[in-house]
Amino acid sequence: MSQPSTVRLERTTPQIAKITFANPPVNLVVPETLVRLHEIVTGFEKDPDLQVVVFTSEVPDFFLNHFDASQAAGIPAPEHEGGNPVWTDIVLSLSKAPYVSIASIRGRTRGGGNELALACDLRYASREKAFFSQPEVGIGLVPGGGGAERLPRLLGRDRALEAILGSADYDADLAERWGWVTRTLPDAELDAFVDATAARLASFDRQALATAKSQVNRATLPPEADLVASFAAFGNTLTQPGFLSRAAGIGAVAADKGLDVEYRLGEYIGLVNQTL
Template identity: 60%
Template sequence: MTQPSTISVERLTPGIRKITFSNPPVNLIVGETVSRLVEVVTELSEDPQVHVVVFTSSTPGYFFNHFDLGRVADFMPSDPEATPEWIDLVVRLSTAPFISIASIRGRTRGGGDELALACDLRYASREHALFGQPEVGGGILPGGGGTEHLPRLIGRDRALEAILSSDDYDADAAERYGWVTRTVADTELDGFVDGMATRLASFDKAALATAKAQVNRGTLPPDADLRAAYTQFLTSLTWPGPQAFQPQFEKLAAEKGPEELELRLGHYLGIARQESR
């Protein structure tokens, strides 16, 4: 029996599309998520009507979460010479001829944070958005653009703090750092994003796309750096560090439950790391 897609696409107006992610209970990114997003972003890039694409989630407490490392084979490229599918996605998204808006309510970590970073604009619920790059805490490396996009937004030292600590950052800290475009009161987030999308969709598409391309020239990392980071991510999965850490983390998951673990992932990563030594 075919499983329903984790991605749905809605036509809000002729110029606006909404992409909704749903993989309850904790919105882990799986291989189907990536494949479907590549298809959707490609299709929308070729549609001359589409001016704005909004990314959101229907799972309470979560935007896009991290990769499901229990299904790591999903993220292994079948052709070692080909561009990894995740890198293809973030490059396509950041260079697409439409404006992408992440409407962030809930936990946004790892690959989910990297997807948000590839979007053009990021608006976050002040009360309910949370951000993190938890990979180093688990003994592996970010591989989907976190180490390339985040320093360009928030600076080297703050990016090092976020990536090395593997901790969670609330929306207020993310706004101060420049991690998000701005935070908005949760009750106002949907209306604010709708208003921005409507405003941008009313402008000439050529002007929007060309202005974005001009800004991109001075701000986006080289594609080769993104591919190198993904290769290092795959290599890090074979290091002894994550192999030694995983049993302790699984023990915590059994004690606390996977949903509790995801609610406070940064906190529990620190506990598991200390207890694995």
């Protein structure tokens, strides 16, 4: 690989793995992110020791961001004929895996990044620095990686509609009150808390963890077919005039305002739509 990967794997103990996102300056999801993440998650399926996987980021202010729409053509196709889209396969694998997945969220997590966090079993967020969004509708797209299926189960129908249709950024305090995250912690305490939680779970019986998770899954997971359908709907909107005009508008604003657009994406989405 000619460039450093946007996803890094570290095995801290035989029972605990850490996956770090590293695509500065704003941790966009690019095709290589999907390929590498799918490779890692698929490799975990044959690991007899793994009990906890922690997701984190080394990019200040961003956990994992939305897809880079300019690279949509490079999104990998299913590995086998009739197989699930790669992104769908990743989030489904995390939900159904026998290990416990934990998202340690410091910074902005939007779109595909938010959908990966939603696929994790536990989500812990920095009270001061975490922000959440499903911005797709505001730029003429629809969520394609499980946001539309998982948020209603966590937030309720009306709050999920506000979050998805409104395409705004939500701070960690509101996300915690709504059930978007498991809990928030002071930023200075986040890493130690996640590490302690991972170590505690890693000390438990692996079979008991996996069986208890499968019991909860039966009551809470969306049907697999719904996630497949959502990714197809997302792909369809990538070619629609509504997205193309808004993408051009966001691109023009980004050329003028730079990275501030990614820091305050919800605000800029509203401004761009007012000019159309």
